Amino acid sequence: MASPEYPKIRSVNVFPAEISGRQMICLRDPLSYSDQTLLVTESTFFIISLFDGKHSLLDIQVEYMRRYGDLLFRENIAEIVKQLDDYLLLEGERFLLYKGEVEKRFADSPVREPMLAGKSYEFESAKLRDQLASYFVAPEGPGEIGDGEVTQKPLMGAIIPHIDYARGGSCYAWAYKEIGESSRADTFVILGTLHTEAQIPFILTRKGFSTPLGDLDTDWEFVSALEKGCSFDPFAEEIVHRAEHSLELQMVFLRYVFGNSRPIRVVPILCSSFHEFVDNELSPMQDSRISSFLHSLKRAIDLRAEGTCVLASADLAHMGPRFGDRSPLGEPDWRWIAQEDGRMIEQIGKIDGEAFFEEIRRDRNRRRICGVSAIYALLTTVGASKGRLLKYGQCPDPQGTVTYASIGFYR
Numbered sequence: 001m002a003s004p005e006y007p008k009i010r011s012v013n014v015f016p017a018e019i020s021g022r023q024m025i026c027l028r029d030p031l032s033y034s035d036q037t038l039l040v041t042e043s044t045f046f047i048i049s050l051f052d053g054k055h056s057l058l059d060i061q062v063e064y065m066r067r068y069g070d071l072l073f074r075e076n077i078a079e080i081v082k083q084l085d086d087y088l089l090l091e092g093e094r095f096l097l098y099k100g101e102v103e104k105r106f107a108d109s110p111v112r113e114p115m116l117a118g119k120s121y122e123f124e125s126a127k128l129r130d131q132l133a134s135y136f137v138a139p140e141g142p143g144e145i146g147d148g149e150v151t152q153k154p155l156m157g158a159i160i161p162h163i164d165y166a167r168g169g170s171c172y173a174w175a176y177k178e179i180g181e182s183s184r185a186d187t188f189v190i191l192g193t194l195h196t197e198a199q200i201p202f203i204l205t206r207k208g209f210s211t212p213l214g215d216l217d218t219d220w221e222f223v224s225a226l227e228k229g230c231s232f233d234p235f236a237e238e239i240v241h242r243a244e245h246s247l248e249l250q251m252v253f254l255r256y257v258f259g260n261s262r263p264i265r266v267v268p269i270l271c272s273s274f275h276e277f278v279d280n281e282l283s284p285m286q287d288s289r290i291s292s293f294l295h296s297l298k299r300a301i302d303l304r305a306e307g308t309c310v311l312a313s314a315d316l317a318h319m320g321p322r323f324g325d326r327s328p329l330g331e332p333d334w335r336w337i338a339q340e341d342g343r344m345i346e347q348i349g350k351i352d353g354e355a356f357f358e359e360i361r362r363d364r365n366r367r368r369i370c371g372v373s374a375i376y377a378l379l380t381t382v383g384a385s386k387g388r389l390l391k392y393g394q395c396p397d398p399q400g401t402v403t404y405a406s407i408g409f410y411r
């Protein structure tokens with residue numbers, strides 16, 4: 001544990017922001033033990049960057065003098081330490097006690113409680129139904145479910161965004177219209193993108209998922225079959241399910257689309273980053289843990305045939321200063337991103353996981369595709385014969401552009 005003389009910040013997400021014309025640095029807890037975002041100045045962030053458990057308070061004062069030529073009083077550092085501790089962003093006794101309480105509540109609960117209700121989407125069920133319905137009938141939406149020609153071949157899977165509903169809701173609707181009209185499944189395998197670090201490639205949970213529209217039960221039989229085929233413990237880091245949004249946003253739409261029309265169950269799977277395979281130019285299948293899990297998943301899917309639908313919760317490009325690029329983006333960049341995304345989507349449509357991964361490796365994932373592992377897992381297991389782009393979307397922000405798509409996969 002860090003000492004008061006050697007403060008240590010937890011692993012946090014850091015990104016720039018402009019607030020009322022002033023450049024600030026945002027600090028956010030990726031594990032959502034704290035749901036507050038801390039805004040600090042560049043000079044304060046420099047101080048915080050030295051909270052590594054190795055620099056003493058005196059060391060920090062010396063480094064600040066070297067950088068800015070000004071005195072930094074211990075009282076000023078103490079104020080920053082207290083603020084970080086109040087936000088649960090500092091390693092120490094307060095955070096460890098709170099973390100233990102949160103994790104016990106999660107372990108004891110039979111369901112994974114919604115984290116984004118009342119924040120990213122409506123908390124009240126009637127308002128939430130209205131919100132989701134609006135995405136289908138919006139100018140960019142596909143129309144209401146059942147309104148139009150229904151695909152004859154059954155839907156076996158889909159890639160669906162996990163961007164916030166406010167920006168990507170209509171793109172979600174394109175996929176969920178297909179699910180409502182063309183899927184014969186009663187079990188939905190949902191491959192979520194994990195936005196934090198984990199030591200194992202895939203993480204399972206047996207917990208059901210609670211939504212304002214009702215709960216979704218997990219298919220325990222399917223999950224148990226998966227576990228038996230694994231060369232590792234897929235529940236070892238189950239706690240990461242607590243705060244990860246990529247599964248939650250799909251559960252809400254699934255519950256909305258089916259309501260009480262037919263019983264469905266889910267298989268929630270979080271997929272860790274494959275960045276090491278991109279960096280080392282290796283196939284993910286060369287990792288025995290990944291190959292054993294995906295072979296087990298494919299066997300379970302094949303046994304159910306059309307009774308299973310595989311969903312990958314994945315966004316596409318993330319580019320701009322907010323994501324680590326040096327310069328703001330403009331029209332030429334957005335055209336280039338769309339062109340490169342189009343090429344990748346064409347490759348995805350061939351339903352070849354290795355070819356898709358080679359496309360990612362080609363430029364070392366320069367566009368920071370957020371969902372490589374989930375997409376790869378879907379392409380390796382889905383059992384479809386063709387893929388079709390349903391809707392492509394782009395949020396063109398000079399500071400941080402995000403792209404996404406809904407893609408259907410058919411027998």
